[in-house]
Amino acid sequence: MYNKITENIIGAAIEVHKALGPGLLESAYQECLLYELKALGYSVRKEVVQPVICKHKKLDHGYRIDLLVENSIVLELKTVENLTYMKLGNYLLGLLLNFKTKLLKNGIKRFINTIE
Numbered sequence: 001m002y003n004k005i006t007e008n009i010i011g012a013a014i015e016v017h018k019a020l021g022p023g024l025l026e027s028a029y030q031e032c033l034l035y036e037l038k039a040l041g042y043s044v045r046k047e048v049v050q051p052v053i054c055k056h057k058k059l060d061h062g063y064r065i066d067l068l069v070e071n072s073i074v075l076e077l078k079t080v081e082n083l084t085y086m087k088l089g090n091y092l093l094g095l096l097l098n099f100k101t102k103l104l105k106n107g108i109k110r111f112i113n114t115i116e
Contacts, residue, residue, distance in 0.1 A: 005070060008037075013036075016033050022102060026066070033067060033097075034046055043070050045065075047064045047065070049063070050085045076097070093113070
């Protein structure tokens with residue numbers, strides 16, 4: 001199931017990248033990708049608040065998930081070393097989509113959270 005969804009996410013991201021090209025603000029790619037994924041029938045939420053839990057207390061520290069697909073796949077639309085939100089929210093799978101690359105396929109990283 002996850003493989004088919006991530007395949008469709010990557011396809012939609014490539015379509016957005018082809019349409020917009022590289023170098024725009026992350027918010028432009030976010031809105032277009034949100035539109036594309038919803039057009040494919042997926043449940044997608046943007047800017048999902050991801051609190052930090054410290055000593056059983058939820059703290060809104062300002063973390064936001066760019067896009068959350070089917071309430072299970074995190075999409076981060078910028079360059080980072082790892083996906084903090086995956087660990088904080090115990091999400092299994094995440095994709096980093098770097099729209100700054102000439103070919104989007106070179107800017108895609110898949111992360112699997114080894115939940116213990």
